[in-house]
Amino acid sequence: MNLTKTMLSLxxxxxxxxxxxxxxxxxxxxxxxxxxxxxxxxxxxNWHAEQAEKRLEALYPDVDLILVNSxxxxxxxxxxxxxVSVSQIDALVVLPFESEPLTDPVLNVKKSGALITVVxxxxxxxxxxxxxxxxxxxxLGRVSAQYMKGRLSDGDNIVILRxxxxxxxxxxxxxxxxxIEGSGINVLDHKHANWNRDDGFExxxxxxxxxxxxxxxxAQDDDIAIGVVAALEQAGRTGDGxxxxxxxxxKETIKSIADGNELQPVDVLYPPAMIATAMDVTxxxxxxxxxxxxxxxxxxxxxxxxxxxxxxxxxxPF
Amino acid sequence: MNLTKTMLSLxxxxxxxxxxxxxxxxxxxxxxxxxxxxxxxxxxxNWHAEQAEKRLEALYPDVDLILVNSxxxxxxxxxxxxxVSVSQIDALVVLPFESEPLTDPVLNVKKSGALITVVxxxxxxxxxxxxxxxxxxxxLGRVSAQYMKGRLSDGDNIVILRxxxxxxxxxxxxxxxxxIEGSGINVLDHKHANWNRDDGFExxxxxxxxxxxxxxxxAQDDDIAIGVVAALEQAGRTGDGxxxxxxxxxKETIKSIADGNELQPVDVLYPPAMIATAMDVTxxxxxxxxxxxxxxxxxxxxxxxxxxxxxxxxxxPF
Numbered sequence: 278m279n280l281t282k283t284m285l286s287l288x289x290x291x292x293x294x295x296x297x298x299x300x301x302x303x304x305x306x307x308x309x310x311x312x313x314x315x316x317x318x319x320x321x322x323n324w325h326a327e328q329a330e331k332r333l334e335a336l337y338p339d340v341d342l343i344l345v346n347s348x349x350x351x352x353x354x355x356x357x358x359x360x361v362s363v364s365q366i367d368a369l370v371v372l373p374f375e376s377e378p379l380t381d382p383v384l385n386v387k388k389s390g391a392l393i394t395v396v397x398x399x400x401x402x403x404x405x406x407x408x409x410x411x412x413x414x415x416x417l418g419r420v421s422a423q424y425m426k427g428r429l430s431d432g433d434n435i436v437i438l439r440x441x442x443x444x445x446x447x448x449x450x451x452x453x454x455x456x457i458e459g460s461g462i463n464v465l466d467h468k469h470a471n472w473n474r475d476d477g478f479e480x481x482x483x484x485x486x487x488x489x490x491x492x493x494x495x496a497q498d499d500d501i502a503i504g505v506v507a508a509l510e511q512a513g514r515t516g517d518g519x520x521x522x523x524x525x526x527x528k529e530t531i532k533s534i535a536d537g538n539e540l541q542p543v544d545v546l547y548p549p550a551m552i553a554t555a556m557d558v559t560x561x562x563x564x565x566x567x568x569x570x571x572x573x574x575x576x577x578x579x580x581x582x583x584x585x586x587x588x589x590x591x592x593x594p595f
Numbered sequence: 596m597n598l599t600k601t602m603l604s605l606x607x608x609x610x611x612x613x614x615x616x617x618x619x620x621x622x623x624x625x626x627x628x629x630x631x632x633x634x635x636x637x638x639x640x641n642w643h644a645e646q647a648e649k650r651l652e653a654l655y656p657d658v659d660l661i662l663v664n665s666x667x668x669x670x671x672x673x674x675x676x677x678x679v680s681v682s683q684i685d686a687l688v689v690l691p692f693e694s695e696p697l698t699d700p701v702l703n704v705k706k707s708g709a710l711i712t713v714v715x716x717x718x719x720x721x722x723x724x725x726x727x728x729x730x731x732x733x734x735l736g737r738v739s740a741q742y743m744k745g746r747l748s749d750g751d752n753i754v755i756l757r758x759x760x761x762x763x764x765x766x767x768x769x770x771x772x773x774x775i776e777g778s779g780i781n782v783l784d785h786k787h788a789n790w791n792r793d794d795g796f797e798x799x800x801x802x803x804x805x806x807x808x809x810x811x812x813x814a815q816d817d818d819i820a821i822g823v824v825a826a827l828e829q830a831g832r833t834g835d836g837x838x839x840x841x842x843x844x845x846k847e848t849i850k851s852i853a854d855g856n857e858l859q860p861v862d863v864l865y866p867p868a869m870i871a872t873a874m875d876v877t878x879x880x881x882x883x884x885x886x887x888x889x890x891x892x893x894x895x896x897x898x899x900x901x902x903x904x905x906x907x908x909x910x911x912p913f
Contacts, residue, residue, distance in 0.1 A: 328884045336654065413889060546886065553885030558876075566646045566908065567871030568864065568893050571731060576888035590884065 304341040305563045308360035308386075309556060310353060311372040311396075313346045314594070317500065318525060321549035321595025322372065329553035333560050340560055350374040354382040361389045368392035368562065370555050376401045392562055396555040408562075409572045410555040412547040414445050416577035418452030420545050421495055421522050424579060428520065431461030433492040436484045438470040438477055438501050449497055449524075465491065470501045477504025485512045493520050499527035499544065506540060515540055525549075526580065526588055527595055535585035544580040546588060549595055551575055622659040623881050626678035626704075627874060628671055629690040629714075631664040632912070635818065636843060639867035639913025640690065647871035651878050658878055668692040672700040679707045686710035686880065688873050694719045710880055714873040726880075727890045728873040730865040732763050734895035736770030738863050739813055739840050742897060746838065749779030751810040754802045756788040756795055756819045767815055767842075783809065788819045795822025803830045811838050817845035817862065824858060833858055843867075844898065846911055853903035862898040864906060867913055869893055 309330070314320035323346055330342040343364050347353035353374050360366045369386050373379035373395065380401040387393050387405055395406040425435060437453070440446040450467070457464065465488050470476040477496060484491065485508060494509075496502035502523030509515045523530060524545040534544055554575065562569035580588055627648070632638035641664055648660045661682050665671035671692050678684045687704050691697035691713065698719040705711050705723055713724040743753060755771070758764040768785070775782065783806050788794040795814060802809065803826060812827075814820035820841030827833045841848060842863040852862055872893065880887035898906055 325884055332882075332884065407894070546888075548886050550885050553883055554879070554887065555885070557879050557883050557885055561872070561875050564650075565871055565875050566643055566650065567868045567873070567875055568866050568896070568906075569872065570864075570894035570896055571892050572894075573891040574889050575886050576725070576890075578886075578888050588886075 304339055305337075305368075305560075306341045306343060306364055306366045307368045307370065307556070307559055308357075308364060308366040308391075309342055309344045309370045309552070310356050310360065311346055311552060312353070312374050313348045315348075317527065317595045318549050321528075321593050322552050324593045324595070325550040325553045325590075326556065329556045333556060337560065337564060340563070342556065347374065350378040353379060357382045357386050361386055361391070366391050368394065368559050370394045370396060370552070370559050372396040372552060372555075373398050373400065380405070392559065394555050394559045396552055407570050408555070408558055410551055410558065411572075411574055412551060413574050413577045414448035414547075415452035417497075417524055417545050417547055418449040418454075419456045420577045420579050421497070421524065422453045422456035424522060424543055425457065425462060425493060425495065426460050429460075429462050429492055432463070433461075434463045434465050434488065434490055435493045435495060436465050436481075436488065436491055437467035437495045438480050438497060438505060439467055440469065440472045440498055440501075442469055446497075453495065470496075470498075470504065472498045472500055474500050474504040474507075477501035478508050479504070481505040481508035482512075485509070485514060492518070494522070496521050496523045499523040499525045499530045502530070502541060509540070524577075525595075528590060528593055531580060531585050531589045532591075534580055534582055535589065537582055542582070546576070546578040546580055548575075548588070549593075550590070622657055623655075623686075623878075624659045624661060624682055624684045625686045625688065625874070625877055626675075626682060626684040626709075627660055627662045627688045627870070628674055628678065629664055629870060630671070630692050631666045633666075635845065635913045636867050639846075639911050640870050642911045642913070643868040643871045643908075644874065647874045651874060655878065655882060658881070660874065665692065668696040671697060675700045675704050679704055679709070684709050686712065686877050688712045688714060688870070688877050690714040690870060690873075691716050691718065698723070710877065712873050712877045714870055725888050726873070726876055728869055728876065729890075729892055730869060731892050731895045732766035732865075733770035735815075735842055735863050735865055736767040736772075737774045738895045738897050739815070739842065740771045740774035742840060742861055742863075743775065743780060743811060743813065744778050747778075747780050747810055750781070751779075752781045752783050752806065752808055753811045753813060754783050754799075754806065754809055755785035755813045756798050756815060756823060757785055758787065758790045758816055758819075760787055764815075771813065788814075788816075788822065790816045790818055792818050792822040792825075795819035796826050797822070799823040799826035800830075803827070803832060810836070812840070814839050814841045817841040817843045817848045820848070820859060827858070842895075843913075844906055845913055846908060849898060849903050849907045850909075852898055852900055853907065855900055860900070864894070864896040864898055866893075866906070868908070 314323045345356045347356050393406045394408040396410050468480045470480040496505045521541050526546045526548045530544050632641045663674045665674050687709050711724045712726040714728050786798045788798045814823045839859050844864045844866045848862050
């Protein structure tokens with residue numbers, strides 16, 4: 278596929294004339310819109326977007342990536358308007374702050390003729406985006422449970438710390454529970470720790486006070502896992518083969534896995550670098566002979582001591 | 596993600612040492628294995644693989660793409676062995692001839708430490724491939740039915756020509772029927788025409804002799820559609836708004852849509868160029884800061900007069 282704004286506009290008008298592309302701006306303009314770094318994962322996402330911009334612009338001198346981060350949904354909606362009216366983008370890569378308030382603004386960008394790539398969070402209305410790039414929440418739960426089953430035996434006990442009550446959290450939890458079923462591993466309790474370090478610490482303290490025999494913890498998230506590890510250390514319950522499984526791919530977690538951390542021996546990938554993957558495929562829509570459209574659902578790769586360094590970006594904030 | 600064969604081998608041994616990559620061959624070697632051009636779609640696939648090779652090797656001087664096409668499953672299995680033992684590939688892109696006989700050979704490539712990208716046809720055992728790139732068969736059926744619903748009214752009659760009896764054909768057919776249900780459009784009959792021009796001609800002749808009032812034809816495939824159009828023309832039944840919907844993205848079909856063909860006004864994309872998309876993402880595994888893993892399911896885009904030229908490759912054999 279090889280499209281430019283001019284071609285698209287002409288195409289909509291029914292008069293396809295490649296020679297008219299001489300009237301178009303020389304550069305292929307791709308807007309990239311995402312939230313400001315309000316938390317660690319988003320900070321990593323911002324960093325990876327900037328890395329991808331440098332890499333792709335060096336590779337393709339005729340591609341101009343225009344990065345804009347926004348502090349809230351209405352600011353992001355305004356940014357999208359500007360990307361169309363001021364920058365006249367040929368394509369948009371967008372990680373929506375929230376689904377509902379960004380659906381109409383993204384639809385308006387689509388109406389301008391731009392190719393639309395949505396990342397991580399879907400819009401409220403199906404069919405707007407040309408390409409959807411996202412992590413795999415059910416697989417994150419399933420891969421975590423498979424690791425638990427490989428390490429634990431019939432009769433062993435685990436506790437689960439969940440995220441913010443959302444579809445994402447439900448998908449992860451339901452897939453974990455479905456995979457663990459029939460293994461004989463007991464889930465003593467599960468509570469929401471809201472993908473937050475402090476909540477992770479408090480929930481884990483509660484679990485430790487109520488359950489004298491815990492063999493492992495599914496923390497689901499690297500921030501929660503930091504709180505869990507602190508609670509385990511404070512209570513002196515890090516021995517007897519105890520281990521914690523987080524998720525996301527925080528750089529400190531990955532480095533410590535590479536170094537052989539026994540308390541947190543693995544992690545499950547849900548990487549902020551997915552914004553870079555989305556930028557790659559969007560640029561490919563203008564440069565490749567292969568089609569670019571559909572759903573690219575990234576794998577929830579198990580990070581172990583063996584492969585950890587492949588996922589380690591020491592300069593990233595996350 | 597940034598990996599090389601040497602890094603992987605070292606990582607499996609537990610000794611991650613980036614400096615040791617000096618021992619590795621300088622080039623990133625990616626094997627690309629697929630069937631020889633036994634039919635038109637496969638010929639297009641061969642052509643697009645070669646185009647992608649030229650494009651990607653010009654873009655990345657340190658990437659060596661090694662293309663091998665094979666006439667049957669056992670020849671493809673041998674080719675895979677050679678890609679490991681002779682070429683010592685870092686990654687494999689494979690479109691398996693058949694699922695069952697290629698599963699163990701691909702598993703052996705994976706055991707060598709190579710990244711595995713599977714295209715179009717899955718393997719018999721889940722979890723072998725790192726990345727899966729494929730068309731969307733249910734969506735092909737759904738998109739075709741949506742177009743029919745937009746053109747036809749309650750009480751109108753259609754006939755359906757199906758492919759070779761396979762999972763692919765069932766997925767397309769079932770999704771089409773689910774989407775058409777409740778529309779009031781009558782499906783007079785459906786018969787297998789095996790993705791073949793001659794069978795398409797014969798089945799359509801039969802339909803024409805049995806049903807005096809047919810408003811449209813879902814041929815599902817561009818080869819079948821050629822036979823259907825020939826039968827319609829021979830019977831003088833191309834008027835009264837009759838139209839045929841095929842599928843795949845054959846270049847003659849696309850060109851004729853762009854030129855305003857009323858008998859075949861649209862097509863649904865299931866493109867042989869997907870091999871190029873798979874090569875793009877596999878190269879990205881070595882070059883991008885974004886993760887490359889999971890399932891990339893291409894959209895079944897509706898090709899209309901307006902967008903047809905985006906999908907037209909005049910030099911391709913398909």
